[in-house]
Amino acid sequence: MNQPASAYFIEERHDPNETHTLAVLVQNEPGVLARVIGLFSGRGYNIESLTVSETEAQKHLSRITIVTTGTPMVIAQIKNQLDRMIPVYQVVDMTQTRRSIERELAMVKVRGQGEHRVEALRLADAFRARVIDATTESFVFEITGNTDKINQYIDLMRPLGLVEVSRTGVAAIGRGPEGM
C-alpha cells in the first residue's frame, strides 16, 4: 500500500453500502433538528431523505425519519451517535425490523399538449396519482408511494413534459399492532 506522508493511517474500506431508514423520536425543542443534521454533516454521514414533524404535541415529541446509506459499521455508528444525543428518546432502524411501511408524497407538474397530455393522464391513473391542479396545458399530480414508485413515475413523466417536482421525503411506520 502506498501511503502518502501523513500523521493518519489512511485506509480504504471495502464493505458494501446499505440503505437504511431510521425513525428518531426526539423532544421537540429549539435546535434539535440542527443537532441531528449537524451530526450527519460533521461526521460525514449521508442523508438521502429527511422528514420532520411534531407527532405528539402535548408531549412535545417530534419524529424525524432519515434515509441514509453506509457500511453496516457506519449505520450502527449513526444509530449510536443519534441515540446518545440528549433530546433523543429512541432510534429505530425501520429497515432492520423488516416490518416497516415507507411512503412519501410527491407533487409533479407536467406541461404538454395533445398525445403527451393524454399519456400523462393514463399513466397517472395506472399509478393512482391524482390531479390536483389543471390548466389547458398543464397538470399537477399528487402521488404517494414508496421511493421507488415515485422515482419511476417521475421518470415516466420526463418525456411527457415534466416541469417540477416537490417531494416530502420518506415517512415510515412499523406493521402490526405495536407502537415504537
Next chain:
Amino acid sequence: MSDKSHDPNQMTGAAMIVRALIDHGVTDIFGYPGGAVLPIYDEIFQQSEVQHILVRHEQGAGHAAEGYARSTGKPGVALVTSGPGATNMVTPLTDALMDSIPLVCISGQVPTHLIGNDAFQECDTVGITRPCTKHNWLVRDVNDLAKVLHEAFYVATTGRPGPVLVDVPKDVQFATGTYHPPRKSDVHRSYAPRVKGDATQIRKAVALLANAKRPVIYSGGGVINSGPEATKLLRELVEVTGFPITSTLMGLGAYPASGKNWLGMLGMHGTYEANMSMHDCDVMLCVGARFDDRITGRVDAFSPGSKKIHIDIDPSSINKNIRVDVPIIGDCGNILGDILQVFKAEAKKPDIKAWWQQIAQWRARNSLYFKKSNDVILPQHAIQSLFEATRGRDTYITTEVGQHQMWAAQFYGFEEPHRWMTSGGLGTMGYGLPAAVGVQVAHPDSLVIDIAGDASVQMTMQEMSTAVQYELPIKIFILNNQYMGMVRQWQQLLHGNRLSHSYSEAMPDFVKLAEAYGGVGFQVHKPGDLDGAIQEMISVKRPVLFDCRVASLENCFPMIPSGKAHNEMLLPEQANDEATAKAFAGGKALV
C-alpha cells in the same frame, strides 16, 4: 396569598447562576468579564462562597477548568462574555469533549430582543458550540434558568462526562424569576446513560479471560473518569488474573507505573512490549478506552488474532474503529466489579507463564533506550531527573503538546489517577500552563508542574500573570529544544528534512519573561546542573519558568510509522537513517 417579594426563591437570573453554583458544590470558577455578563459579575462581587479566578484569555479559563476537573473529579466551571469571550472558549470545549472532561461553561449573550440582529458582541454561541459540547442551551426565560443550570451539571458529570454550555442573554440575567434547588425532573427524560453492564456479556467476558493464554488489559481515561472505585477494581483485577496491563495516554496512573504487571503506555509512541502484546494477544480487555487511531496503528492489522472485550459507557464507542467480540456497555467501575465477582467465584488464575516469558523478551529490547550525554541534556534524561526529584511528593503533572508530552508519558511514572493532565484527543498546544493554574487552584499545597515545549508554552503564556496574581506556585518546566520538535521530527522522517517553519525563531528570554510577570526564571544548559536546579525550582514557592535547554534534534522513539502495524515499530537503536527511511518507505523520500 404569598408575598412574592419575600419568597427567598425569587431572584434575578444572575443571582440564580451563583446560587446554582453553590448548590452544586462549586467553590472555584475561572472567567473573564464583559458587557454581557456584568450582572453575574455583580453577584459574584457580593458573595464569598464562590471564588472567581480571573484569567488573561478565555481559552485559559477553559483549560484551567479542565485541569481543575481532571485533578479533582469534580466539574470545572468557566464564565465568559458573549461574542469573542464565547468564541475563545471553542478550543477548550472541543478539548474537553475529546477527552471526556466535565466542564460547565456559562456564557453571556446579547439581550433576547437583539438576538439575530448582529448586535455588538453577538455570535451564535449555541450554534458554534453545538458540535463541541455534549449539550448546550440558550435560556430565553428566567423561569427556565434554574432547571437548565441543574441539568447542565447533571449532563456534564454523568454518563460519558463532557463539556456543556449555557448561554444566558443579559435581559434574562436581570429578570426576576423563581429558583428551585436541583431535582430529578430537571433532566430530559430522554437522557438516561446506562451504567450497569449486561450480565450475559459479563459472563462471556469472564469465560474469555479465564481461558486466555496471551491476555492483555488495555485501559483508558474512562477508568479514571469513573472514579476511585474503578481504579481500585482495575488494580484488583490485574492482581487476581495476573494479566499484563497497558494504558492509553489518558489512562496513565490508573495502574501504577511501578506495578509489576505494567507494560508501559501503548500506541504510536508506546513501548515495544505494550504494542507487541496488543498485536500478539489472544484476549484483549479494553476498559474505558476507544481504539483511537494513535493507539491502533493500521486498523486492518490491529491485533489480528485476538478476541476483544470492550467496556465503555458510550455505546457509540463500540465498533467505531475496531470490531469487538464482547461489548459491555456501562460504567467501568460497575462492570469491573461484576467481572471480578464472577471471575473469583468461577474461574482461577490462568497459567500464562509462557506469555510473560515472551513479554520479557520484548522488554529486553529496552525500547525507551536513549544515550545520556555529559555535554548536552537529553530531554528524556530531564524528565527522568524531574521524576526522581518529585517522586514520593504530592505532585501533579500537566503537559503541552509535542515530543515533550510523549517523553513525559514515557519517562514520568504515574502511581495514582488524577495526577496527569494532558490534551490527548485534541492535542492542544497551550493546554498545560492554564491547566496547571486550574490544578493548583484545586490543590494549593501540592507541587504542580507543566512539562512544556518551547513553542506550546508561548500559546498561553499570558496565564503566568494569573498564577502570579493568585499566588499559584506552578512550575513551568520547558524542554526547550528550540524547535516545534514533533513537527520537525515528522518533517525529517516524512518530508525530506525540509524544516518548513518549525524552528522557534526569536525565542524569548524565558528567565526575563518570568521576571517580567513577577515569577522566577531558571535556565539550565549542562546535565551536571540539572538536578540542583530542579531542587531549587521545587523549593521556590512562586510561579517558575524553567528553561531547560535540551538536545535540539532528538527524536521521539519508539514509533509506529504511519500505515504500519503494532509489530512494525521503529525502535531507537534501529533508528539510523537507513532503517528510518525504510520504515517510512511509501511516504516521501527521506534524507
